[in-house]
Amino acid sequence: MKTEAIFFAGPRKVEIREVEVSDPQPQQVQVLCKAAGISHAEAGRFAETDKSLFPLAPCREGVGQVIRVGSDVKDIQPGQYVTCNRWQKIQNMDASLAHKIPGEPEDPAIWLVEPVARAIAVAQFAQVQPGDRVAIVGAGFMGLLITQLIGRYPVYELTVADKKPKNLSLATEFGATETVNTAGKDGEARLEALKKEPFDLVIAATCPQPALDLGRQLCRRGGRYVIGISDDAGAKGQFERAVRAMWRGLVDLKPLVSHRHKFADAQAAMEAAAQGGDNYIKGVLTF
Numbered sequence: 001m002k003t004e005a006i007f008f009a010g011p012r013k014v015e016i017r018e019v020e021v022s023d024p025q026p027q028q029v030q031v032l033c034k035a036a037g038i039s040h041a042e043a044g045r046f047a048e049t050d051k052s053l054f055p056l057a058p059c060r061e062g063v064g065q066v067i068r069v070g071s072d073v074k075d076i077q078p079g080q081y082v083t084c085n086r087w088q089k090i091q092n093m094d095a096s097l098a099h100k101i102p103g104e105p106e107d108p109a110i111w112l113v114e115p116v117a118r119a120i121a122v123a124q125f126a127q128v129q130p131g132d133r134v135a136i137v138g139a140g141f142m143g144l145l146i147t148q149l150i151g152r153y154p155v156y157e158l159t160v161a162d163k164k165p166k167n168l169s170l171a172t173e174f175g176a177t178e179t180v181n182t183a184g185k186d187g188e189a190r191l192e193a194l195k196k197e198p199f200d201l202v203i204a205a206t207c208p209q210p211a212l213d214l215g216r217q218l219c220r221r222g223g224r225y226v227i228g229i230s231d232d233a234g235a236k237g238q239f240e241r242a243v244r245a246m247w248r249g250l251v252d253l254k255p256l257v258s259h260r261h262k263f264a265d266a267q268a269a270m271e272a273a274a275q276g277g278d279n280y281i282k283g284v285l286t287f
Contacts, residue, residue, distance in 0.1 A: 001020070001021045001022075001090065002018050002019070002020055002021070003018070003019060003021050003088060003089045003090040003091075004016050004017070004018060004019070004088070004089050004263070005017055005019045005057065005086060005087060005088035005089070005091075006057075006058055006087040006088070006263070006266045006285075007055045007056065007057055007058075008045060008046055008054055008055060008056040008057075008058065008270075009054060009055050010051060010054045010055075011047070011048060011049050011050075011051060011054070012046060012047060012270070012271070012274070013054075013267075014046070014266045014267040014270055015055075016263075016264070016266065019088065021088075021090050021091065021092060022092065023068070024068050024069065024070040024092045025070050025092070026070040026071045026072040026073075027070055027072050027073065027094060027095055027096075028069075028070045028073070028092045028093060028094060028095060029066050029068070029069050029070065029073055029076055029082065029092070029093060029095050029098050030066070030067050030068040030069070030090065030091070030092050031062075031064040031065065031066055031067065031082060031084045031090070031091055031092075031093060031098065032064050032065050032066075032067050032089065032090055032287075033062050033063075033064040033084050033086075033087070033088060033089055033090070033091060033287045034063055034064050034065060034081075034105075034108035034286070034287055035062070035063050035064075035108040035109040035111070035112075035284055035285065035286050035287060036058075036060070036061055036062040036063075036084075036087050036112075036284070036285045036287070037060065037061030037062075037112040037114075037115065037282065037283070037284050037285075038061075038269060038270070038273045038282070038283040038284065038285065039060045039061055039115070040140075040141075040142075041060065042058050042060055042270075042273070043270065043273040043274050045058070046270045046273070046274055047274045057086060057087070057088075058086070058087045059085045059086045059087065060085070060114060061112045061113075061114045061115060062083065062084035062085055062086070062087070063081060063082070063083055063084065063101065063105070063108045063111045063112065063113065064081070064082065064084045064091075064108075064287075065079065065080070065081050065082075066078050066079065066080045066081075066082055066098070067090070069095070070095065073095045075095075076095055076098060076100065080100055080101075081100070081101040081103075081104060081105060081108070081111070082098035082099060082100055082101060083097070083098060083099045083101070083113045083114065083239065084098065085097070087266070087285065089263070089287055099113060099239040099240065099243060100243070101113070101243055101247075102243070102247050107254070108286075109257055109260060109284040109286055110252075110253040110254045110257055111246065111253075112253060112282075112284070113239055113242045113243055113246065114239070114242075115141065115142065115145060116145060116242035116245065116246060116251050116253075117238035117239045117241070117242040118142070118228075118238070119142060119145035119146050119148075119149055119228075119242075119251070120149065120238045120241050120242055120245065121238050122142075122146055122203065122205075122226060122228035123146060123149045123150060123153075124238075125226060125228075126150075126201055126203060126224060126226045126228075127201075127224065128150055128153045128155065128201060129155075129200070129201075130153070130154040130155070131154070131155065131156045132153075132155045132156060132157075132199075132200045132201050133155070133156055133157040133159075133199045133200045133201070134150055134155050134157065134158050134159070134199060134200065134201045134202075134203070135158075135159045135160075135161065135194070135199040135201070135202045135203070135215075135218050135219075136150070136158070136159070136160045136161070136171075136176075136202075136203045136205055137161050137162075137202065137203070137204045137205065137206060137211050137214055137215045137218070138161070138162060138204060138205035138206030138211055139160050139161075139162035139164065139167040139168055139170070139171050139179075139205070140162070140167065140205065140206060140281065141256055141281050141282045142205045142228065143160070143162065143167075143171075143203075143205030143206065143228075144167060144170055144171060144174060144256055144281070145251060145256070146203055146205055146228055147160055147171050147174045147175065147176060148174045148175070148250070148251050148252070149245075149250070149251065150175070150203075151174045151175020151176065152175065152250060157177050157178070157199075158175055158176050158177050158178075159176065159177065159178045159179070159180065159194065159199070160176040160178075160179050160180070161179070161180040161181075161182050161187075161191065161214070162179075162180075162181070162182060163181060163182045163183035164278055165181065165278075166278065166279065166281075167281065168180075168181060170255055170256075173255075180194070182214075191214065191218075194218060195217050195218060198217075198218055198219055198220035198221075198223065199218055199219060199220060199223060200220060200223050200224065201219075201223060201224045201225075201226070202215045202216075202218045202219040202223065202224070202225050202226070203215075203226045203227075203228045204225070204226070204227045204228065205228050207227075212227065215227075253282070256281050256282050257281070257282050257283075257284050258279060258280055258281040258282055258283070259272055259273075259280060259282070259283040259284070260283070260284050260286060261283065261284070261285055261286070262285070262286055263285055263286065263287045266285060269283055269285055
C-alpha cells in the first residue's frame, strides 16, 4: 500500500513524498494519523543549515486511529485512538509505543500526549512541595503546560516570567499568582526585587542563556533549579499519566494550539513555527 509522508528535504524545504507501507508485523499496529504537533525540536531541524543532515523524517507528537493490528497484538483493537510518531498518513509502529486514548477525541489536534508526558516528567523531577514558592521562566508552550500542572499543586506562590502578554494572561488563567513581563522596565525592576527574595523551586522552560541565568539568580541557596526543556526528559513511562490527566481535564491544550495547518500545507506550517511571533504558541498539522 502507498501513502504520503512529510520529509525535510533540505534547509527550510519540505517535501511530501509517496512511500510504501507494508502489512503490520506481528507486534505492530497500523495507524491512520489524524494530527501531529510541531515541536520546538522539529522547528529547529527544519531551520538547520547543515545540508548533510537531510533528508529528515519528522516523528513526534502524533495521534491517530488504529486500522489494523498484528497477529500478536491482543490489547489494542482496530478503531481505537493511540499515540503515533511519524508525520505519515498511514504508518506501522510497535504496539508498545501506541498508547491508548480513551474514546474518540472530538478534536485530535488537542490530544498531543507526548509534550504533556514531558511536562509531567518535569513536575515530578522538580519534587514540588506544598507551600513552595515556585518561579517558571518562559511561558511558551512547554512553560504553559508546566504552569497548568503546578497551578494545581498546593504551592504558596507561582510566578511566571515571559515577554509575551498573551502567554502571561494564559499563565494567570492556569494558576499563576503573579506574572512578570520581562520585556519592560517595570518587569526588570520586579525581577531585581524577586532576586532578593529567591524561590524554593525555579523551572527554566526556555533555553536562551539569559533566561537560564535568570533562573539561576531567582533560585535560593539550597533550592531546586530544573531546566525543563529536554526533548525526551523522562517521557518514557509517563504517557499513561499524561492520558489520564488530559482525559480528566487537568491539562488542556485547546487554548495553547494557536496555529492549525492541513497536511498539504506543511511548508507553510514549518515556516510559521520557525518564525514564531507574539501570537504563536503551538502549531499542529491535521491529516
